[in-house]
Amino acid sequence: LRVEVVQTEETELHLPATLDLRSQRALSLNLGGGNCKWQPPVYTVPEDIDFYKTVIAGFPSGDKRMIFVQMEALTGWPAKDEWDFEHLGMSNHPFIKANYPHHEGVWGWGDVADQVVMMVRNIRRSMVEYHDILWDIGYAKTWEDASLFLDNLYSERPPLTDFLGWRDERVMDEVHWYGWFIDYYMEGGLLRDIFTHKTTTKEHWDMLMMPTVYTRAELDYDLVVGADTVVTDAYDPNCATVTEGCEPVAVISAENLRDYTRGPAETTLIANVLKRDSRIGDYVIEQETWDCIWSELIENGKGLKTVYDRPGFVESDYNFSAEMLEEMIHELDRLITKYSSSPWNTKTTANKLVSLITEHRALVQEELSQVLDGSRILTDKDFLGPKEREMRRKLASGSPNQDSEKDYSQYFFDMDRKLLEIRRKEMRKSLYHKRKEVEEATNKPDADVHRRTNRISRTV
Numbered sequence: 001l002r003v004e005v006v007q008t009e010e011t012e013l014h015l016p017a018t019l020d021l022r023s024q025r026a027l028s029l030n031l032g033g034g035n036c037k038w039q040p041p042v043y044t045v046p047e048d049i050d051f052y053k054t055v056i057a058g059f060p061s062g063d064k065r066m067i068f069v070q071m072e073a074l075t076g077w078p079a080k081d082e083w084d085f086e087h088l089g090m091s092n093h094p095f096i097k098a099n100y101p102h103h104e105g106v107w108g109w110g111d112v113a114d115q116v117v118m119m120v121r122n123i124r125r126s127m128v129e130y131h132d133i134l135w136d137i138g139y140a141k142t143w144e145d146a147s148l149f150l151d152n153l154y155s156e157r158p159p160l161t162d163f164l165g166w167r168d169e170r171v172m173d174e175v176h177w178y179g180w181f182i183d184y185y186m187e188g189g190l191l192r193d194i195f196t197h198k199t200t201t202k203e204h205w206d207m208l209m210m211p212t213v214y215t216r217a218e219l220d221y222d223l224v225v226g227a228d229t230v231v232t233d234a235y236d237p238n239c240a241t242v243t244e245g246c247e248p249v250a251v252i253s254a255e256n257l258r259d260y261t262r263g264p265a266e267t268t269l270i271a272n273v274l275k276r277d278s279r280i281g282d283y284v285i286e287q288e289t290w291d292c293i294w295s296e297l298i299e300n301g302k303g304l305k306t307v308y309d310r311p312g313f314v315e316s317d318y319n320f321s322a323e324m325l326e327e328m329i330h331e332l333d334r335l336i337t338k339y340s341s342s343p344w345n346t347k348t349t350a351n352k353l354v355s356l357i358t359e360h361r362a363l364v365q366e367e368l369s370q371v372l373d374g375s376r377i378l379t380d381k382d383f384l385g386p387k388e389r390e391m392r393r394k395l396a397s398g399s400p401n402q403d404s405e406k407d408y409s410q411y412f413f414d415m416d417r418k419l420l421e422i423r424r425k426e427m428r429k430s431l432y433h434k435r436k437e438v439e440e441a442t443n444k445p446d447a448d449v450h451r452r453t454n455r456i457s458r459t460v
Contacts, residue, residue, distance in 0.1 A: 028073050028285055028293060036289040038296035038303065041072040051077070051094035052277035053112055055242070058119030059181045060104045061126045063254030064097050067119055069303045070257070070270045071095050073293050075283040082108040094280055101184055101236065102177060103211050111241035117273055118185045118248035120353060121255060122360040123178050123328050124367070127171050127383070128318050168385050172327060173216070179331045186339065186350065188247040189239030193221045197334070199231045249273060251352040258298060267294040319378050323385035325368040332361040 029037040054071070056079070058064045068079035072095070079095035086108030096113060099105030173194075180194045191205045192198065200208075204224045207214050217223075225231065239246035250273045256266040271290050275281040285293065296302045320328075335357055344350035370376035378384060380392065 028076065028289070028296075030286050030289045034288050034292055036285070036292035036296060038073055038293065038300075039076070040303070041076050041078040043078050045077065045092045045094075047092045049092060050279050051092065052114045052243075052279035052281075053094050053096060054274070054280070055096045055098050055109075055113045055116045056119060057098045057100070057116055057185055057248070059121065059126050059178050060099045060102055061121050063121045064119050066254035066257050067117070067252055067270065068095050068097055069297060070267055070293070071274065073297055073303060074267075074271050074274060074285055074290070075280065076285075077280075077283060082106055085109040100238075101209065102181055103209065107238045113241070114243040114277070115273075116185060116242060116244070116246055116248045117250045117252055117270075118182070118349075119252050119254055120182065120356050121253070122363065123175065123332060123357075124320065124325075124360070124364050125255075126178060127174060127320075127328075168324070168383055168389060171383055172324060172385060175324075175327050175331050179335055182335060182353070184236075185246055185248050186344075186353070188245045189236035191234045191236060193225075194219075196221045198225075199233055201225055201231060202234055205234075205236075248349055249276065251349045251356070253356050256356075257294075260299075263298055264291045264294045267291070319371070319376060319382040320367070321378055321382070321384045321388040322368055322371050323387050324383050325364055325371065327385075328364050329361060329368065332357050332364070336361065 028039050031037060056064050056067050056071075058067075072078055075094070077094050079097055080091060080093035082096060082098045082100060082105055085091070085096070086106050090110060090112070096109050098107075098109075100107050176194050180192060180197065183192055183197065184190070191200050191202065193200045193204065194208055198221060200221065201224075204219075204221070207219055207224065211219075221227075236246070250269060252270060253266060256262045267290050268287075271284055271287070274284050336354055338344065339350040340354045345354075367376065371378065378388075380389075384392065
């Protein structure tokens with residue numbers, strides 16, 4: 001009996017020798033000729049591999065996930081959230097998603113990071129995402145739901161208009177947090193005040209990191225530091241634990257990733273960041289597949305769900321008043337002026353940052369023009385800002401000169417703290433159940449482990 005084996009097509013698979021068999025089954029596959037097949041990463045990370053670890057830092061929004069999903073697909077290894085490190089314990093994950101130093105974040109990963117990349121998203125879209133996803137201040141449309149978070153501590157509930165005004169002021173503050181966040185990383189962790197952008201003291205910085213403990217008035221720079229105080233530059237000591245410091249080695253745009261023209265180049269940028277050190281670079285799939293990896297994730301929708309997969313999500317559902325758009329433009333102008341000047345204009349990261357936020361500024365300016373010429377109509381439930389909302393309140397009352405009848409600021413300050421307390425309790429509960437699910441999954445056969453852990457949700 002003679003058996004003849006005919007090979008009709010030669011296929012080369014990318015299987016690094018440093019990976020064990022279980023890891024190889026989960027790695028994205030190089031099918032040759034620029035073709036590939038996306039595979040989810042290995043969620044159980046061996047502790048004995050020396051990775052060069054990357055922090056993906058960005059102002060709170062859903063877009064950091066866009067970036068770490070690319071890293072997972074390129075290497076076969078998973079990312080982990082800063083809060084998971086904080087509450088579930090340390091592990092050997094090579095990619096760390098971080099909102100820190102924003103008050104939604106925590107430096108939970110200790111001293112294991114080696115380099116930082118910074119995600120930059122359109123400021124206007126970031127405000128919507130922050131509003132909808134992270135702080136759940138979607139109560140603007142369901143005020144009754146907001147009351148479910150409150151107990152009988154208060155004898156009187158403010159009217160809806162006052163609640164919307166409080167929400168607007170919070171978002172106005174976040175515009176300053178947005179620019180402050182960028183400064184923090186670009187300047188390698190230099191301590192600055194959020195609202196004046198002056199360099200500040202460690203004492204004031206520690207207070208700024210607890211916005212639900214101190215009111216805006218209590219955080220005032222002149223009050224805490226002193227208007228005439230000469231402040232010596234000081235840096236966040238956490239940054240000294242990062243091998244290359246907190247200054248990003250690359251600035252990445254998730255919006256560019258979604259763009260069908262610029263997207264593949266952004267994936268190439270991410271891959272090259274990982275290739276900077278062989279301890280993670282050796283796991284990166286061959287360059288001929290990078291465009292295919294982008295296509296699998298963006299065009300074919302493989303991988304974890306991102307903000308762009310949310311059903312019914314339309315950012316234009318929310319409008320911003322001229323007052324709030326002008327505040328955004330003011331912050332963007334400050335950043336553009338700063339990072340397009342010497343010595344920043346010799347740095348690739350600063351030039352990329354300026355290019356991105358200049359595009360963002362043009363979009364915000366276009367929206368501002370539409371608001372001013374009346375082609376974009378505002379409603380009372382939009383982001384009106386304190387001045388616009390107060391003017392509407394007075395007009396509605398028929399008394400243009402009437403002052404506010406009651407100050408509910410303490411109510412909302414207490415409510416803010418209560419919401420944060422509830423959210424953190426829910427987060428701890430979620431992390432506990434996540435840990436239990438992982439523990440149960442790891443006692444299953446490999447195939448079942450892979451299927452179950454791929455369903456575990458991760459924070460945005």
